[in-house]
Amino acid sequence: MSFDATYQDQKFSAVGSRPVRPDGVDKVTGRARYGADFNMPGQLVARVLRSPHAHARIVRIDTSRAEDLQGVKAVITAADLPDLSEGDQSLYDTLDNCLARTKVFYDGHAVAAVAAIDAKTARTALKRIEVEYEVLPHVVDVDEAIKADAPVLHETIFTEGIEPKPETPSNVANRSEFGHGDVDAGFAEADSIVERSYLTEQTHQGYIEPHACVASFNADDTAELWVCTQGHFVYRQKCANLLGLDVSKLRVTSSEIGGGFGGKTHVWTEPVALALSRKAGRPVKLVMSREEVFRASGPTSATSIDVKIGARGDGTITAATATLRYSCGPYADIWAELGAMTSFACYDLENVKTVGYEVLVNRPKTAAYRAPSAPMAAFAVESSMDELAHKIGMDPVAFRIKNAASEGTRSSYGPVYGPIGIGPTLEAAQSHPHMHSPLETNQGRGMACGFWFNFGGQTCTDLNVNEDGTVTLAVGTVDVGGSRASLSLVAAEELGIPYENVKTVVADTATLGYNDMTDGSRGTFSSSMATISAARNAITVMCERAALTWDIPVEDVVWEDGHAKAVGVKHGNLAPLSIQEIAAVSGKNGGPIAGHSELVADGAGVSFATHICDVEVDPETGATKILRYTVIQDAGKAVHPDYVEGQYQGGAAQGIGWALNEEYVYGADGRLQNPGFLDYRIPVCSDLPMIDTQILEIPNPNHPYGVRGVGETSIVPPLAAIANAVSKAVGVRMSHIPMSPPRILAALGGETEG
Amino acid sequence: MVAVTLWGGLVPFADNQKTIDVEASDIRELFQKLSEQYPGLRRHFKSDVAVVIDGVVYRDNWSKELTEDNEVFLIRRIAGG
Numbered sequence: 001m002s003f004d005a006t007y008q009d010q011k012f013s014a015v016g017s018r019p020v021r022p023d024g025v026d027k028v029t030g031r032a033r034y035g036a037d038f039n040m041p042g043q044l045v046a047r048v049l050r051s052p053h054a055h056a057r058i059v060r061i062d063t064s065r066a067e068d069l070q071g072v073k074a075v076i077t078a079a080d081l082p083d084l085s086e087g088d089q090s091l092y093d094t095l096d097n098c099l100a101r102t103k104v105f106y107d108g109h110a111v112a113a114v115a116a117i118d119a120k121t122a123r124t125a126l127k128r129i130e131v132e133y134e135v136l137p138h139v140v141d142v143d144e145a146i147k148a149d150a151p152v153l154h155e156t157i158f159t160e161g162i163e164p165k166p167e168t169p170s171n172v173a174n175r176s177e178f179g180h181g182d183v184d185a186g187f188a189e190a191d192s193i194v195e196r197s198y199l200t201e202q203t204h205q206g207y208i209e210p211h212a213c214v215a216s217f218n219a220d221d222t223a224e225l226w227v228c229t230q231g232h233f234v235y236r237q238k239c240a241n242l243l244g245l246d247v248s249k250l251r252v253t254s255s256e257i258g259g260g261f262g263g264k265t266h267v268w269t270e271p272v273a274l275a276l277s278r279k280a281g282r283p284v285k286l287v288m289s290r291e292e293v294f295r296a297s298g299p300t301s302a303t304s305i306d307v308k309i310g311a312r313g314d315g316t317i318t319a320a321t322a323t324l325r326y327s328c329g330p331y332a333d334i335w336a337e338l339g340a341m342t343s344f345a346c347y348d349l350e351n352v353k354t355v356g357y358e359v360l361v362n363r364p365k366t367a368a369y370r371a372p373s374a375p376m377a378a379f380a381v382e383s384s385m386d387e388l389a390h391k392i393g394m395d396p397v398a399f400r401i402k403n404a405a406s407e408g409t410r411s412s413y414g415p416v417y418g419p420i421g422i423g424p425t426l427e428a429a430q431s432h433p434h435m436h437s438p439l440e441t442n443q444g445r446g447m448a449c450g451f452w453f454n455f456g457g458q459t460c461t462d463l464n465v466n467e468d469g470t471v472t473l474a475v476g477t478v479d480v481g482g483s484r485a486s487l488s489l490v491a492a493e494e495l496g497i498p499y500e501n502v503k504t505v506v507a508d509t510a511t512l513g514y515n516d517m518t519d520g521s522r523g524t525f526s527s528s529m530a531t532i533s534a535a536r537n538a539i540t541v542m543c544e545r546a547a548l549t550w551d552i553p554v555e556d557v558v559w560e561d562g563h564a565k566a567v568g569v570k571h572g573n574l575a576p577l578s579i580q581e582i583a584a585v586s587g588k589n590g591g592p593i594a595g596h597s598e599l600v601a602d603g604a605g606v607s608f609a610t611h612i613c614d615v616e617v618d619p620e621t622g623a624t625k626i627l628r629y630t631v632i633q634d635a636g637k638a639v640h641p642d643y644v645e646g647q648y649q650g651g652a653a654q655g656i657g658w659a660l661n662e663e664y665v666y667g668a669d670g671r672l673q674n675p676g677f678l679d680y681r682i683p684v685c686s687d688l689p690m691i692d693t694q695i696l697e698i699p700n701p702n703h704p705y706g707v708r709g710v711g712e713t714s715i716v717p718p719l720a721a722i723a724n725a726v727s728k729a730v731g732v733r734m735s736h737i738p739m740s741p742p743r744i745l746a747a748l749g750g751e752t753e754g
Numbered sequence: 755m756v757a758v759t760l761w762g763g764l765v766p767f768a769d770n771q772k773t774i775d776v777e778a779s780d781i782r783e784l785f786q787k788l789s790e791q792y793p794g795l796r797r798h799f800k801s802d803v804a805v806v807i808d809g810v811v812y813r814d815n816w817s818k819e820l821t822e823d824n825e826v827f828l829i830r831r832i833a834g835g
Contacts, residue, residue, distance in 0.1 A: 161763060177762050205835075262835025334830055341829070368835035411809070414759060415827040418809040453832055455804075455813055520834025602815040702810060712835055 003533045003599050007701045014492040015705060018642045019499045021485040023256070035212030035228030035255045036287045043214065044073050044115040046276050046286035047122040048269065049129050050296060051104035051111055054138035054362040054670025055151065058102060058111065058131065065128035066114060071121035074280035075129070077112045081275055084244050093331040095242055097365050098271050104133070105153060105330030106362050107671040108295025110269075115276040115284045138362040138670040142327040143304045145171040145361045153330050153360045171360040173332030178340050178413045179321075179353035186319025186351030190310025194388045198380040200719070200737040202302040202327065202664040205369050206657070206682045209258025210293045215273035216283040222249040223274060229254050230264040230478050231517025236509045242271045243278070250274075253508040254478045261654070262368030265519050268297050294675035298367020299664060301326035301335045305380040307343075315394045315402045319351040320344050320412075324377060328358050329365040338373035342716075343381050344412035345451035346422050346608060348405045352412045362670055368519065370651060371452040371712035375658065375719050379737055382448035382720030387733060396724070397430045400449060421634035421698050422449060422608035428694055429610045434630045442619060443627065446724025447612045450716025454709040456601030457516035459526040462507070463491060463534040465542070465593040469580030471495065473531060474507040476515030477523045481650070481711060482643035489639055490528045490705070494535035496562030497579055513598050521709025524639055525700075526601035532704050538595030545589045546577045603702025604709055609633035611652065611717035615725040619748060622741030624660050624726055630692045636700040636708030648714045649691040655718020657683040663738050758784065758826045764803075767794035781805050782816040784826070804831045 026032040085092035116122040137151035161175035213227035232254040273286040326336035336356030389399035488502040546564030547554040563576035631648040699706025778784035789796040806827040
């Protein structure tokens with residue numbers, strides 16, 4: 001169905017207000033149902049047996065003693081999930097990650113699963129499964145993994161993107177390159193050059209709710225899945241593919257979600273739960289423990305990045321390069337490529353080159369984490385930008401403004417930009433009071449910019465006008481940050497009715513057309529576009545009903561302020577018909593009133609942000625306190641400003657944790673040493689100041705209201721902004737994230753790095 | 755004719771050409787013509803490729819119209835979080 005998504009300047013009544021979110025009361029009173037809150041009669045409890053080794057060949061699995069245990073209803077291994085990937089490497093990798101087939105590739109890799117009548121029986125059964133491993137040498141470090149003598153994870157992987165093609169297998173799965181111009185010539189023109197290497201450690205998205213689902217297979221080979229996910233339609237497709245099901249036979253319902261940030265865009269245990277239910281003939285509940293979440297669900301990449309930037313004395317950058325090595329876990333992906341694309345996207349560069357290497361290591365499969373790969377690249381580049389600004393004696397904001405990309409700039413990843421917002425965020429930072437407030441001893445201020453692509457995708461909504469004139473809106477994008485409130489505002493805006501008269505729900509996969517996931521900052525961008533379209537379709541129906549009532553041509557009816565109005569002098573005596581009046585007689589005038597929309601919400605537009613941060617570092621302990629933090633970002637149009645601010649603040653908070661403390665720590669045996677929130681420290685409220693936000697509204701030309709996605713870009717600048725602030729506070733350039741107390745003390749020369 | 759620039763990963767599948775002129779009025783026709791001319795590209799168009807038109811990323815809307823004035827880039831279909 002065609003829909004003109006072109007931006008139209010208009011005054012809003014509902015959009016831009018800040019009503020209470022519809023799911024708020026349930027969430028704060030504990031009534032909201034998350035993944036683990038769903039139960040079925042006769043449900044079994046599942047537990048997963050995981051590898052204690054970082055790298056090992058599976059010689060033999062004997063499940064007979066577990067199967068003999070009373071109360072055990074099903075035991076599965078990879079043999080119960082046959083390979084149906086038909087050459088689709090990504091699907092095969094997903095299958096292998098769900099249950100290891102011939103080798104285990106990381107500490108925590110699933111090898112078998114049990115469904116039993118209770119948790120105790122399931123745990124006992126796991127202990128009775130015998131797995132014989134041939135332990136292999138392992139490698140967990142991204143720089144170690146690319147060395148010629150490193151243990152090779154896959155004998156079948158030869159580095160792609162290199163000519164001539166290598167003849168020996170490698171842990172480097174792919175090389176990608178972006179850029180333009182002549183960087184050697186550019187560096188020759190530079191008056192000053194900075195060159196430095198950076199490291200970032202692996203972090204987890206840290207969602208509070210673990211992965212959880214209930215799977216129920218029926219005797220007729222239909223199945224249902226209740227699950228915590230960012231995309232139930234995508235989970236349906238993945239699970240159907242992996243289990244050999246018709247898509248129509250698998251119904252997936254998404255629960256409330258206690259955080260995802262990209263980690264719940266991939267299936268982990270859901271196919272295992274379905275396979276167990278298929279074998280047991282009963283519903284199966286599978287909830288990951290926190291330890292399992294850390295050991296076996298996707299963290300972000302660990303990285304090693306080299307940056308070189310040169311500039312003339314007037315601040316013009318003459319050349320810039322970055323070489324980026326990103327860990328992928330055991331399965332090849334595009335994480336380094338995304339880093340290579342985003343590295344210098346904020347800047348207008350005549351000569352630029354970035355090279356990305358996808359590196360396989362014995363760690364869990366890397367998953368998307370909010371603007372995946374961009375924060376680490378921004379850390380390296382924005383740190384170097386600060387260092388170069390200092391070297392040539394320029395203010396860091398002025399240096400960035402001088403080199404900022406604008407409309408017509410050829411981006412470092414190739415295309416020429418249309419209208420973009422990096423300049424306005426920098427100018428807002430330059431004039432922000434935060435940039436000019438005084439600092440004291442041991443304190444430092446940093447700022448940094450960030451870029452993310454944003455995208456839209458397939459989207460479908462149903463808008464139903466009820467008999468009393470209230471409206472039910474069914475959407476297929478999971479609400480991760482308040483989108484039900486935002487979409488209710490959009491429906492209210494279009495229909496001209498109060499926000500309170502719209503109830504938005506997330507429909508299951510059997511009751512609505514396909515929707516892509518809530519990822520890529522697309523939830524509100526895409527579903528608001530589809531909601532506008534659906535509402536306008538419903539308005540068309542209501543105008544037809546009014547015309548029928550009045551017995552006048554439909555062309556003489558318009559929709560204004562929640563009413564159908566007859567236009568023209570000859571209809572002057574006709575009183576407007578409200579949505580309630582039209583809905584009340586809908587059954588007599590043609591039946592229910594609904595508006596439907598299915599569309600591809602492309603045209604999201606790229607996104608930029610600038611962050612400012614003040615820190616204080618205790619030179620005795622190396623501990624860093626965030627004193628003040630400001631986020632400046634373009635939202636296009638903030639539909640519900642509270643939730644836009646919430647996204648800005650959430651991204652900054654996660655970035656603060658990433659910058660200062662969060663880190664996967666592996667022992668020499670390749671086992672994860674800190675799979676819990678006690679030893680893997682995410683920020684809590686007392687660690688954070690009030691994070692100030694400034695919403696810029698530069699309309700997106702490809703959305704009727706000008707909306708842009710806002711969910712991801714806010715995590716891109718924090719690592720660099722905080723590193724720049726800490727570096728100033730301690731007087732030493734910090735090049736290794738997280739800047740935990742031991743690393744800061746080591747930088748200060750007080751202690752060796754822990 | 756629309757001048758289409760390929761990202762590095764696609765170049766080997768198009769006889770090592772980085773930029774190709776194609777007579778196409780929309781993305782669908784662009785992919786069709788490129789697939790006919792360079793069969794190795796066909797499988798990538800199924801799920802690996804996004805089209806950037808004048809700086810805006812289009813991942814799925816194959817009906818998006820193209821004109822000679824457009825700057826068209828094929829990039830990797832990116833992931834989000």
